[in-house]
Amino acid sequence: MADTAATATPETAGETDTGIRRRDFLDIAAVSAAGIGGLAVVYPLVSQMAPSKDVLAASSTEVDVASIEPGMAIKAIFRKQPLFVRRLTPQEIQMAEGVAVGSLRDPQTLEERTKEGHKDMLVTMGVCTHLGCVPLGAAVGEPRGEFGGYFCPCHGSHYDTAGRIRKGPAPKNLEVPEYEFTSDTVIQVG
Amino acid sequence: MSFPWAKEYTPTNPVMKFFDEKLPLPRLVYNAIGAGYPVPRNLSYFWNFGVLAGFFLVLQIVTGVILAMHYAANAQVAFATTEHIMRDVNWGWMMRYAHANGASFFFIVVYLHIFRGFFYSSYKAPREMIWLLGVVIFLLMMATAFMGYVLPWGQMSFWGAKVITGLFGAIPLVGEPIQVWLLGGYAPDNAALNRFFSLHFLLPFVIAGVVILHIWALHIPGSSNPTGVEVKQESDTLPFHPYYTAKDGFGLGVALLLYFGLVFFLPNYLGHPDNYIEANPLSTPAHIVPEWYFWPFYAILRAFTADFFFIPAKLMGVLAMFSAILVWFFLPWLDKSPVRSGHYRPLFRKFFWFGLIPAMAVLFYCGGAPAEEPFVMLSQIATAYYFLHFLVILPIVSQVEKPEPLPYSITEAVLGSDDKAVLGENAKPAV
Amino acid sequence: MSKLLSIRLVGILVGVFFVLAVLWAFLTGAFAVIQEGELKPATAEHEFHEHPNQYAWSFDGPFGKWDTQQLQRGFKVYNEVCSACHSLKYVAFRDLEALGYDESQVKAFAASKQVPGVDPQTGEATTRPGLPTDYFPSPYPNAVAAAAANNNAIPPDLSLITKARHDGSNYVASLLTGYREVPAELKKEFPDFALSPTGHYNPYFANLGLAMAPPLTTAGQVTFDDGTEATVEQMAKDVAAFLTWTAEPQLVKRKQTGWPVLIFLLFATVLAYLSKKQIWAAAKRKDD
Numbered sequence: 001m002a003d004t005a006a007t008a009t010p011e012t013a014g015e016t017d018t019g020i021r022r023r024d025f026l027d028i029a030a031v032s033a034a035g036i037g038g039l040a041v042v043y044p045l046v047s048q049m050a051p052s053k054d055v056l057a058a059s060s061t062e063v064d065v066a067s068i069e070p071g072m073a074i075k076a077i078f079r080k081q082p083l084f085v086r087r088l089t090p091q092e093i094q095m096a097e098g099v100a101v102g103s104l105r106d107p108q109t110l111e112e113r114t115k116e117g118h119k120d121m122l123v124t125m126g127v128c129t130h131l132g133c134v135p136l137g138a139a140v141g142e143p144r145g146e147f148g149g150y151f152c153p154c155h156g157s158h159y160d161t162a163g164r165i166r167k168g169p170a171p172k173n174l175e176v177p178e179y180e181f182t183s184d185t186v187i188q189v190g
Numbered sequence: 191m192s193f194p195w196a197k198e199y200t201p202t203n204p205v206m207k208f209f210d211e212k213l214p215l216p217r218l219v220y221n222a223i224g225a226g227y228p229v230p231r232n233l234s235y236f237w238n239f240g241v242l243a244g245f246f247l248v249l250q251i252v253t254g255v256i257l258a259m260h261y262a263a264n265a266q267v268a269f270a271t272t273e274h275i276m277r278d279v280n281w282g283w284m285m286r287y288a289h290a291n292g293a294s295f296f297f298i299v300v301y302l303h304i305f306r307g308f309f310y311s312s313y314k315a316p317r318e319m320i321w322l323l324g325v326v327i328f329l330l331m332m333a334t335a336f337m338g339y340v341l342p343w344g345q346m347s348f349w350g351a352k353v354i355t356g357l358f359g360a361i362p363l364v365g366e367p368i369q370v371w372l373l374g375g376y377a378p379d380n381a382a383l384n385r386f387f388s389l390h391f392l393l394p395f396v397i398a399g400v401v402i403l404h405i406w407a408l409h410i411p412g413s414s415n416p417t418g419v420e421v422k423q424e425s426d427t428l429p430f431h432p433y434y435t436a437k438d439g440f441g442l443g444v445a446l447l448l449y450f451g452l453v454f455f456l457p458n459y460l461g462h463p464d465n466y467i468e469a470n471p472l473s474t475p476a477h478i479v480p481e482w483y484f485w486p487f488y489a490i491l492r493a494f495t496a497d498f499f500f501i502p503a504k505l506m507g508v509l510a511m512f513s514a515i516l517v518w519f520f521l522p523w524l525d526k527s528p529v530r531s532g533h534y535r536p537l538f539r540k541f542f543w544f545g546l547i548p549a550m551a552v553l554f555y556c557g558g559a560p561a562e563e564p565f566v567m568l569s570q571i572a573t574a575y576y577f578l579h580f581l582v583i584l585p586i587v588s589q590v591e592k593p594e595p596l597p598y599s600i601t602e603a604v605l606g607s608d609d610k611a612v613l614g615e616n617a618k619p620a621v
Numbered sequence: 622m623s624k625l626l627s628i629r630l631v632g633i634l635v636g637v638f639f640v641l642a643v644l645w646a647f648l649t650g651a652f653a654v655i656q657e658g659e660l661k662p663a664t665a666e667h668e669f670h671e672h673p674n675q676y677a678w679s680f681d682g683p684f685g686k687w688d689t690q691q692l693q694r695g696f697k698v699y700n701e702v703c704s705a706c707h708s709l710k711y712v713a714f715r716d717l718e719a720l721g722y723d724e725s726q727v728k729a730f731a732a733s734k735q736v737p738g739v740d741p742q743t744g745e746a747t748t749r750p751g752l753p754t755d756y757f758p759s760p761y762p763n764a765v766a767a768a769a770a771n772n773n774a775i776p777p778d779l780s781l782i783t784k785a786r787h788d789g790s791n792y793v794a795s796l797l798t799g800y801r802e803v804p805a806e807l808k809k810e811f812p813d814f815a816l817s818p819t820g821h822y823n824p825y826f827a828n829l830g831l832a833m834a835p836p837l838t839t840a841g842q843v844t845f846d847d848g849t850e851a852t853v854e855q856m857a858k859d860v861a862a863f864l865t866w867t868a869e870p871q872l873v874k875r876k877q878t879g880w881p882v883l884i885f886l887l888f889a890t891v892l893a894y895l896s897k898k899q900i901w902a903a904a905k906r907k908d909d
Binding site for chain 1: 713715753754885886888889892893895896899900
């Protein structure tokens with residue numbers, strides 16, 4: 001009797017046979033429930049790494065642009081990254097408009113990259129689209145590259161006076177963030 | 191390492207076969223917690239708590255690693271980053287409550303695991319090493335939990351750190367330098383907070399390592415069981431999988447229901463309100479208590495209120511508190527009864543249910559109560575019984591007690607009879 | 622064998638040592654108690670301290686929800702009364718959107734508060750209008766100033782106050798309505814009892830003498846926008862509700878997340894039980 005119990009139990013209850021019986025169904029349901037529970041847990045575990053509420057809330061910046069002289073630029077901070085705001089001189093506007101758009105790597109006109117009525121106000125991220133270095137040219141005395149805009153020293157990307165990529169490895173123009181003029185002299189970014 | 195009838199792992203597909211040849215991890219798992227591990231067929235639900243403890247260890251490591259992604263161990267900002275986790279981090283409040291209550295559940299489960307061991311004498315030969323490693327795990331858990339409680343840098347964190355490191359100040363001559371060395375200063379501050387954070391991160395992995403040794407040592411003699419009669423034959427056992435995986439799965443479900451009930455509906459029930467006040471080195475809370483899982487030992491510490499001959503009360507309390515756990519290391523040699531299970535030990539059973547359990551209950555209660563009468567006197571009586579039980583009663587009872595007759599085998603205990611039974615077989619010493 | 626015997630012998634001796642030491646402490650304590658004639662000397666703090674009144678809160682219980690009207694009223698009480706002395710440093714203006722205010726209201730409120738800033742021209746410390754991302758400013762520049770202005774009793778930050786006290790919501794509401802004269806009974810029973818010169822008798826405060834003067838004294842001290850009558854009790858309850866929200870803004874979300882988790886677990890546990898029963902059915906059989 002002891003022997004039969006010992007040899008019989010593992011076969012009748014242990015191994016899965018072919019064909020779904022009530023028992024198998026229950027086991028499958030229980031294991032699936034555990035699996036679903038495990039998957040549900042993954043959601044908070046993953047989303048906790050996304051930006052927290054304070055980080056998301058801090059993602060808009062106001063910049064006063066009144067004091068920027070033509071030909072000069074200021075650096076502000078937007079989402080913990082540099083933001084370049086530059087007032088273009090008439091010559092710089094001319095240089096930017098004198099380029100055949102079709103010949104550009106990332107074709108965009110100066111109009112498309114500025115706000116209506118503020119064609120002289122170039123607002124871009126100060127983040128090279130190649131690998132994220134900060135290009136030079138926003139501060140006084142910094143090299144502005146071969147096209148008079150910005151120059152990224154990391155891997156030699158040259159941007160023109162509209163912040164468009166003209167030479168070097170960067171694939172795209174300097175990003176223009178979402179912004180608006182809340183008054184003639186104040187822009188709100190983000 | 192196992193019983194001769196243990197099932198052999200046979201890989202069913204080429205990938206598993208490849209693994210089995212190059213790195214037999216699947217085989218290891220199969221033999222450790224799979225169908226390849228024959229387990230006594232009569233384990234009760236008291237045998238669930240080992241697996242549950244393992245689950246809560248993993249839960250603590252996962253939630254802890256996540257909290258560490260958002261927490262900053264600096265006395266200036268530690269409290270604020272904890273609030274940042276609670277308010278701004280996505281699901282941060284859940285992670286923190288899960289971690290704080292996870293510590294409590296880890297201890298609940300481990301205490302039940304330990305008291306299972308006390309009643310069924312799981313510490314006896316041939317399982318001494320499993321027991322010793324278990325006590326080491328418990329000590330490491332206490333150290334980890336203590337340091338973790340310091341991290342939010344609330345009032346209880348700060349004063350807990352000060353009081354507990356103050357225990358080392360009781361050591362004659364070198365006590366005070368040791369306390370200053372432990373804290374890296376004269377009071378808990380950045381230095382202490384940072385080293386506690388570092389060690390709180392490290393120790394759980396040390397615990398995981400000792401848990402592996404604990405399980406390894408378990409697989410040499412195999413699991414104990416409620417009769418205390420060793421496995422004799424194949425009919426005494428069932429494969430761990432699916433029998434005990436199913437039973438543990440159900441137990442885990444029940445434990446999680448209770449645990450998440452606490453996490454979502456009473457998350458601060460086991461905590462202390464004072465820890466929501468930022469640490470203030472200039473003001474001690476009216477009533478300092480450690481977390482509930484330290485209460486019995488805290489009660490023992492506070493029970494020694496009078497100098498004993500040339501030994502100062504403070505030192506005596508510290509000695510007693512550490513000894514209260516250290517005696518567990520000697521249990522396998524203090525209790526020499528040939529019978530393991532409390533079910534067959536009439537005298538031992540009485541002392542267990544009417545002595546040890548009430549004494550522990552009193553110690554638990556008094557450890558959380560203010561240091562005033564009648565709690566001090568009650569904890570003194572309970573402390574006296576605690577030491578009497580382990581160091582005096584157990585050795586004497588095991589000598590004088592007449593155990594009740596044991597079943598021949600686990601099979602007989604479960605099924606009522608065993609064809610192979612030999613009369614009086616278990617009258618011989620089991621060791 | 623003799624070695625094992627000696628372990629037990631040493632064990633018994635060590636055990637007797639600890640037992641004697643603790644019994645000695647017990648006897649010393651018992652002797653002191655007998656001499657004094659009572660277990661615990663009665664104190665006014667012990668006899669006259671009262672547990673908080675139990676109010677009905679909308680956020681109580683497993684299905685509790687915020688009453689945003691009440692939170693807005695409580696916020697107004699905090700803003701017009703409490704904020705004169707108490708900071709709320711873990712709460713940002715942006716958090717107020719949870720009380721039912723829209724972005725422009727939050728922005729306007731933030732701008733009405735001065736927060737510490739830096740003069741962009743000179744770099745000197747100055748103040749500027751708040752932004753939604755700023756936190757509630759402290760009424761005092763530092764702890765020393767707070768202590769100096771309040772007879773050395775620093776008004777605690779209120780962000781977490783309802784979690785930092787037992788039964789916090791009831792405690793805050795009870796404390797704010799609990800000021801009264803020192804009872805005659807107390808004076809009779811404890812003639813030596815004296816409030817500190819700056820203390821105000823309040824039975825809900827642990828040592829009965831609260832340094833804070835009654836902050837809510839007259840009905841209508843705050844004018845509620847929703848027309849609710851601003852009795853002292855109403856204001857106290859509303860600000861307690863507001864401070865419950867500041868202490869645990871995720872309280873409602875927590876409870877609402879808890880239900881699906883528990884229901885799912887219950888379902889999974891029942892399945893696990895049935896599955897376990899099935900699997901074990903064969904093993905429980907005597908013959909097969």
